[in-house]
Amino acid sequence: MSSRALKNVTREDLKDKARLIRRETVRLTDICGSGHYGSSFSMAELVAALYYQFMHVRPDDPKWDDRDRFLLGKGHAAIGLYPVLADLGFFPQSWLDSYTRLHSPLGDHPDVKKVPGADFSSGSIGHNLSVSVGMALGLQRKGSPGRVICMMGDGEQTEGQIWEAAISGAHWDLSNLIGIVDINGAGSDGDPQATMATEPLVDKWRAFGWDVIVLEDGHDLEQVQDALNRALNGPGDKPRCVLAYTVAGKGVSFMEGTWQWHLGFLGPKDLERAYAEIEAGDIG
Amino acid sequence: MADEAAKPATPAVPYMTRELKSGLDLTDSTVTDEFDERSWDMVVSLGLSRQLTTGKTLVDLADAGMDDIVVCTADLGRPTQVETFGRRFPDRYFNFGIAERNMIGAAAGLAAVGYLPVISNYSFFLALMGVENIRNDICYPGLPVKMVGTHSGIAMGFYGTSHHCCEDIGALRTMAGLNLMAPCDGTALSSALKGLIRHPEPIYFRVGRGREAVVYDTAFDFRIGGSNTLREGRHATVFAIGNLVKAALDAADILADEGIEITVVDMYSIRPIDREAIRKAASEHGVLISAEEHNVTGGFGAAIAEVVAEEGLVAKLHKVGMPDQYAILGPPTHLYAHYGLDGPGVASTVRTALSG
Numbered sequence: 001m002s003s004r005a006l007k008n009v010t011r012e013d014l015k016d017k018a019r020l021i022r023r024e025t026v027r028l029t030d031i032c033g034s035g036h037y038g039s040s041f042s043m044a045e046l047v048a049a050l051y052y053q054f055m056h057v058r059p060d061d062p063k064w065d066d067r068d069r070f071l072l073g074k075g076h077a078a079i080g081l082y083p084v085l086a087d088l089g090f091f092p093q094s095w096l097d098s099y100t101r102l103h104s105p106l107g108d109h110p111d112v113k114k115v116p117g118a119d120f121s122s123g124s125i126g127h128n129l130s131v132s133v134g135m136a137l138g139l140q141r142k143g144s145p146g147r148v149i150c151m152m153g154d155g156e157q158t159e160g161q162i163w164e165a166a167i168s169g170a171h172w173d174l175s176n177l178i179g180i181v182d183i184n185g186a187g188s189d190g191d192p193q194a195t196m197a198t199e200p201l202v203d204k205w206r207a208f209g210w211d212v213i214v215l216e217d218g219h220d221l222e223q224v225q226d227a228l229n230r231a232l233n234g235p236g237d238k239p240r241c242v243l244a245y246t247v248a249g250k251g252v253s254f255m256e257g258t259w260q261w262h263l264g265f266l267g268p269k270d271l272e273r274a275y276a277e278i279e280a281g282d283i284g
Numbered sequence: 285m286a287d288e289a290a291k292p293a294t295p296a297v298p299y300m301t302r303e304l305k306s307g308l309d310l311t312d313s314t315v316t317d318e319f320d321e322r323s324w325d326m327v328v329s330l331g332l333s334r335q336l337t338t339g340k341t342l343v344d345l346a347d348a349g350m351d352d353i354v355v356c357t358a359d360l361g362r363p364t365q366v367e368t369f370g371r372r373f374p375d376r377y378f379n380f381g382i383a384e385r386n387m388i389g390a391a392a393g394l395a396a397v398g399y400l401p402v403i404s405n406y407s408f409f410l411a412l413m414g415v416e417n418i419r420n421d422i423c424y425p426g427l428p429v430k431m432v433g434t435h436s437g438i439a440m441g442f443y444g445t446s447h448h449c450c451e452d453i454g455a456l457r458t459m460a461g462l463n464l465m466a467p468c469d470g471t472a473l474s475s476a477l478k479g480l481i482r483h484p485e486p487i488y489f490r491v492g493r494g495r496e497a498v499v500y501d502t503a504f505d506f507r508i509g510g511s512n513t514l515r516e517g518r519h520a521t522v523f524a525i526g527n528l529v530k531a532a533l534d535a536a537d538i539l540a541d542e543g544i545e546i547t548v549v550d551m552y553s554i555r556p557i558d559r560e561a562i563r564k565a566a567s568e569h570g571v572l573i574s575a576e577e578h579n580v581t582g583g584f585g586a587a588i589a590e591v592v593a594e595e596g597l598v599a600k601l602h603k604v605g606m607p608d609q610y611a612i613l614g615p616p617t618h619l620y621a622h623y624g625l626d627g628p629g630v631a632s633t634v635r636t637a638l639s640g
Contacts, residue, residue, distance in 0.1 A: 032442065033299070033615075034329070075446070100442035102614030102622060107444035114613075123446025124413065125382045155359055158381030188326075188359050189367070189379055195359055196381025260314045260325035265300065267320025 003233035004068070004145060007053050011221050015284040017048035017084070022251045022278045024083035024096065029264075030271060032100040036108070037255055038248035038262045040080030042184035042218070043151065045284055046244060049224050050149065051084050054232050059089035062116040066146045071132050074153035074182060075109035075122030076263075082106050082115070090117030126159030128152070129179060133169050136177035136239070147232055149178045155187035157198040163208065169239040170209025177239040178231045179210070182218065186248035186259040201243050211240045218246035221284035251281050300324045304331055330365060333494025335470035338404050338432050339368030341477045346373055350481070352400045354378065358387045358409065364434045365494070366404040388414045391429050392421035400428060400481070407433030407490060411452035422486045423459045430481065431488045432473075437526065437577030438606065438623075439493035441616035450606045454582030456488050457555050463487040463508055464555040466525040466584075471500040472552060479506040490526065490554070492577075493616075497530040499550070511558040517545030520634050521565035521572055525551055525584050527625065528575035528604065534627025539634060546634055557587050559595070566597035571637050573602045575630055580605035602637040604630055 021044040029035025051057075055068040072081055079099075086093050091105075098104045105114035109123030119135075122128050132150040139146045156162060169177050181201065189195045198204070205212045211234075215227040224244075231240045248262065249255025252274045255264075266274055302321045305328055313327035339355075346353050346369070359382045361367040370377030378394075380387040384405060391401040403410065410433045411418070422429045433452060440447035456464055463485055467473040473491055480487055487508075504512065514529070515536050524532040532548045539546055547568075549561055565572055572592070574585030585603035592599050606623060620626045624633065 100613065100615065102612070102618040104442070104613050107442045107613040109444045109446055111444055111613075121444075121446065123444055124409065155382050158359070158383045160383060160386060187382070188363055189357075189361050192359075192381065195379050196383070198381075254314060258314055258325075260312070260327055262326055263329065264325040265323060267300075267322030269320045270323045271320075 004056050004147070006229070009053050011284060014045070014048045014052060014221055015282065017052050017087070018044040018284060019278055019281070020083055020087060021047060021080045023275065025079050026266065026271065026274050026278070028079050028082070028096060028099040029266070031097070034263060034265050035079050036076045036263055037252070038184065038186050038258070039074055039077040039153065039182070041250045041252065041255065042246040042248050043077055043080060043182045044251070045219050045221055045224050046151070046180060046182065046228070047080060047084060049221065049228055051088065053225065054228055055149070057088070057117070059117065062090055066144045068146055069119040069132070069135055069148045071120045071128040071148070071150045072110055072122055073125070073128035073150055073156055078108065078110040081110060085115070085117035088117070091115070125153070125156045126161040129162055129165035132177060133165050133174065136169070136174040137172055140174060140176055147176045147178060149180065149232070151180045151182060153187070154181060154183040154185065154198070155192040155195070157181065157201060158192070158196045166205065166208040166210065173237045174239045175237045179239065179241040181241065181243050182246055183244060184246045184248040185257065186262045188262065190259045205241045205243070209238060211236055211238045213240060213242045215242050215244040218244035219250055219283050251283055252277050299332070300328065307331065326362065330362065333365060335473065335492065335496045335498075336365040336434060336494035337470040337474045338364065338402070338477065339366040341474040342366070342369045342402060343372050345478065345481060346376070350400070352398065353481070354394055354399045354401050356380065356387050356391045356401055356403045358382055358384045358405050360405050364404040364406070364432070384409045384414045385417045388417040389421045392425065392427050395427035395429050396425070401430070403429065403431045405433065406447070407436040407452050408447055408449040411456055411488065412449060415455050418456070418462075419459055423461045426461050427486060428484050429486050430477070431486070432491060433488060434491050435493045436490050437492070438611045438619050439495075439577070439616055441619055442613045444613055445610050448611055450577070450579040450611070452490060453554060453576070453578050453584055457582070457587060461485060462555070464490065465506075465508070466490045466552050466554055467506070468526050468529040468550060468552065469496050469499045471498070471503055472506065475503045475506040476552070478503070480508065483508065492527055496527055499529050499533070506552065509553050509556045509558055511553065511561045512550040513547060513561070514550055515546070515548040517547050519545050519569060519571065520637055521547040521549060521569070522575055522630060522634065523549050523551045523562070523572065523588055524575040525554065527577050527620070528630065531626050531630050532575055535630035535634060538627055538631040544634065544638065551584070554584050554587060557591060559591050562588055562591045563595065563597065566592065566599035570599040572599050573604060573630070573633055573637055575604040577625055578605055579608055581608045600637070600640070602633050604633050
């Protein structure tokens with residue numbers, strides 16, 4: 001088990017970064033004409049804490065061998081990841097302004113061939129935990145301190161490949177592998193638990209040999225920091241899974257807890273409402 | 285790439301209107317009157333996909349007494365619009381969650397005990413992720429499962445490579461016992477399902493995102509191995525499928541102004557293919573153009589090339605389609621123009637064919 005130093009940031013800093021994620025998600029969706037608000041907002045505190053406090057990356061050397069890797073299995077939330085990568089300096093801010101336009105490197109899903117800082121492509125649900133297993137296996141064999149973090153969706157838990165990957169991660173004692181499940185209760189056809197129930201996830205991941213950390217409120221930064229610290233720096237020789245209970249659309253009142261805003265678009269007046277709520281919000 | 289990306293963005297095009305919303309069932313929508321006219325959520329967006337007629341057609345068939353129809357999807361019942369069937373017949377609607385391979389195997393199981401399963405899912409997850417299950421669970425046993433693969437080609441635009449599907453024809457055309465059809469609009473899809481629902485073999489219907497231009501006003505006799513000649517001309521023949529049928533008709537209009545007359549054939553049956561239509565075009569002028577929203581390698585154009593070579597026809601084939609590479613990102617209509625998959629693009633290829 002490798003552990004790495006935490007970066008020195010305040011809770012207010014992280015709140016601001018989560019605001020940045022939400023504000024830019026709204027702005028980029030306006031450029032594009034449609035966007036996954038709900039999935040981006042639900043992971044905002046987790047992504048902010050990961051990139052600004054926990055992960056060791058080098059924006060000026062995005063392919064640094066010993067970096068921590070972040071794979072977004074729920075790739076449709078990439079709109080919430082790009083602003084962070086731009087803010088850290090992986091690519092120019094101006095790229096964001098051309099989000100999804102012809103020739104843009106930035107599409108609805110992250111693309112490892114086009115986006116510096118994106119550690120793998122996704123968009124086909126269920127693949128990235130397997131890729132993460134391979135990365136963790138290779139890094140472990142090389143003795144690298146790099147950790148591999150795979151953020152999945154709750155709907156993604158129905159993919160058989162998730163459980164094939166889970167079995168192999170435990171079998172090879174990949175203590176450098178961290179799964180996070182963003183349990184935001186929203187999918188294409190509604191609440192994933194109503195479409196196809198996967199709970200109790202805590203029992204399933206434990207039975208598959210992982211150390212499980214239940215994060216009861218994925219928007220409470222104190223809880224988020226504690227859970228991520230245990231997951232990334234805790235003892236043990238098993239892979240760890242953070243079950244993060246979150247709220248789809250968190251931060252914009254009329255989107256919170258709905259599946260309808262998994263994908264959508266805001267007209268001018270509603271856009272202003274959303275910006276105002278995000279700026280006034282004090283999440284975390 | 286960075287330079288291209290740094291260009292100023294074009295503003296978002298407003299495509300949602302109060303008029304469009306007014307024609308929709310917004311029971312489940314959160315976008316109430318207090319919201320902007322242009323705002324939409326997932327419920328509202330379904331109004332854009334009017335050519336996805338699978339759900340409505342299956343309801344009609346079930347209402348007419350087909351008690352054995354069951355519908356399977358993988359967390360895409362709403363986007364592919366078969367939830368319409370699920371609301372009407374909840375006990376015959378199975379949503380597997382995001383678990384495509386499980387869904388395909390289970391559909392085979394339902395067929396094996398006497399039901400008539402219709403799978404509705406995005407083509408890239410159904411045909412590409414599920415290709416081995418389609419082969420071993422459905423095609424080899426010869427089970428009469430009907431598969432509707434939606435959002436094919438590059439219709440998903442800026443969703444990116446994972447959501448493009450320019451390989452399904454190539455993969456599925458090699459499956460012994462599988463019929464491969466391409467209804468080009470909502471009426472064609474409805475005609476296809478009504479005409480072929482009792483066909484004893486498996487069928488894959490390759491359809492679009494549901495936003496396609498309308499080609500057919502009325503239902504027609506959709507036949508395995510059939511085709512529809514939509515326009516006749518003496519200089520060249522464009523064999524088209526899917527979105528390219530409308531593009532070919534547009535090209536015919538463009539070329540007519542230049543004195544070029546082309547035949548446009550909707551080759552909706554990719555496998556088996558209408559060999560007689562190809563023989564006819566070869567004997568009349570020998571200038572053939574295939575047009576598809578699919579990789580030109582191993583796709584629909586390749587199927588035509590096989591016929592030309594196997595039968596020793598005297599003809600030259602020019603292929604319109606995706607080059608043998610992964611598409612760049614962009615809005616769908618911009619991509620169609622970029623890759624020549626629209627009226628001007630097809631017209632340009634016809635001119636090249638005639639000048640050669």
